[in-house]
Amino acid sequence: MKGAIIPCSPPVCHKQDWKKQLATAITDPGALLELLKINKEQMGKGNAQSLFSLKVPYAYITRMKQGDPNDPLFLQVWPHDAEFVTSPDFIADPLEEKSSNPIPGLLHKYKSRVLTITTASCAINCRYCFRRHFDYQNQSYNDTAWNSWADYIKQHPEIDEVILSGGEPLLLPDDKLARLLQQLELLPQLKRLRIHSRLPLVIPDRITEEFTALAKSSRLQWVLVWHINHPAEIDDAVQDAAKLCHDAGIVQFNQSVLLKKVNDSIEVMQKLSERLFTNRIQPYYLHLLDRVAGVQHFEVTENKALKLYNQMLVELPGYLVPKLVREEPAKSSKTPINISEAPI
Ligand code: SF4
Structure with missing residues (x-):
């Protein structure tokens, strides 16, 4: 039907x-x-x-x-x-992550944060993924990798936050996650643990009692960044998972990628922001698509993105409007898109 x-x-x-x-x-x-x-x-x-x-x-x-x-x-x-379809503007590594990959499994792009490639696979393969061509070989968490990550972090006292990314960090089973957490907590310079994950959205049962217990007992402040692109992705099970995280004291944000035919309308973006907030997830970033080979058909032009963003500013209270950004190689932070140029 x-x-x-x-x-x-x-x-x-x-x-x-x-x-x-x-x-x-x-x-x-x-x-x-x-x-x-x-x-x-x-x-x-x-x-x-x-x-x-x-x-x-x-x-x-x-x-x-x-x-x-x-x-x-x-x-x-x-x-x-x-x-x-190929194009010289859509390439394998548009963010030049290779140049920010000082040791296997670790990316250091932004001053106080270091990103770890915790696992080499994902729970879902998103077609627009900016790491779809990433060479995951030898880039995942194990005790040997940890020793070199820990050495690197100790040599960079400015790092106070570790980001678990991937691949999919929450593919690590809870016992391994507990071990990694134990190791992280031994580094006094660290204040926060951030997890970028699509797994709680894709399989909400990933938010287990063991997982929330780890968050509750941790000395680090936990931040979970959901990757939700469309309000229809949020069903009852996702809402329950978000509530469990909230009750465990995890601060929750969401980042979306603006995707043609998926979420490039004011109706969808408005509903997404409202549903996120109802579920205690703060809209955080709206990313322009990274120009990775094979994803061209998802691209929304910057002009259209700005127009949509302008509508969001009108329709939503400021705290429900995520920051419109793009990621660029060799930049010390995400690049905000200049909204003063937004067509009305
Ligand atoms: S979950 Fe994230 S890293 Fe994995 S395929 Fe999707 S976008 Fe890429």
Whole structure:
């Protein structure tokens, strides 16, 4: 039935082991189309998975509308033929992260923060990902990696915040996360632990009791940055996960990427900000797309982005408007987009 949300099947209706849910993620484009009752003729066969594999857990698929090839969640994961289009402006490493990667698994771009590539894979493969071509080889957390990260951090006393990123940092099971936390807490210069993750959105059961207990007992202040692009991604289970995090004292922010046909309208962005805030997640950044090879079809022009942003300033209270930014290589912070140039 066109427009119907896929009914929740037993594996995701009750709190389930998130690792089992991960293990049954859909990786076959044909199977995804069949589940969603979307026509192969409309969407092609998903051949772009040869460039970047398809991966989407069932808990995320349940929020997509059946029979709708324009569903904004489906578009974020579908290996579209447009990914084969090449352009000299869309390259493998537009942020030149290689030059900020002093030792494997560690990126030091911004003065007081250091980013760790905690795991080498993700729970979902987002087609617009700026790290889709990142060389993850030897770039993940283990005790050997930790020793070199710790040495680096100690040599840079200006670092007071560690960001767990990836890949997907919360793919680390809770016992490993506990070990990493223990190691981080031994560095007196650190004040905050920031986690950038899409896993609590994709599989909300990842927010386990063990996870929230770690946050509650930590001497570091925890910040969780959700990566939510569309209000339809926030279902009841996500709301419950956000509440658990809030109750554990975790400060929650959200960053979105502005994506053509996914969230480039005032109606969607307004609803997203409001839903985030209702769930105690503060809208934080709205990113212009990073110009990575294969993602050109998601790009929203800067002019259109500014126009949309201007509408957000009119429609929303200031505290619900995220900062419009782009990331640029070799800059000491994100670059704010000049909103004084916003067309009315
Ligand atoms: S979860 Fe993040 S790092 Fe992983 S594919 Fe999606 S955007 Fe990229």
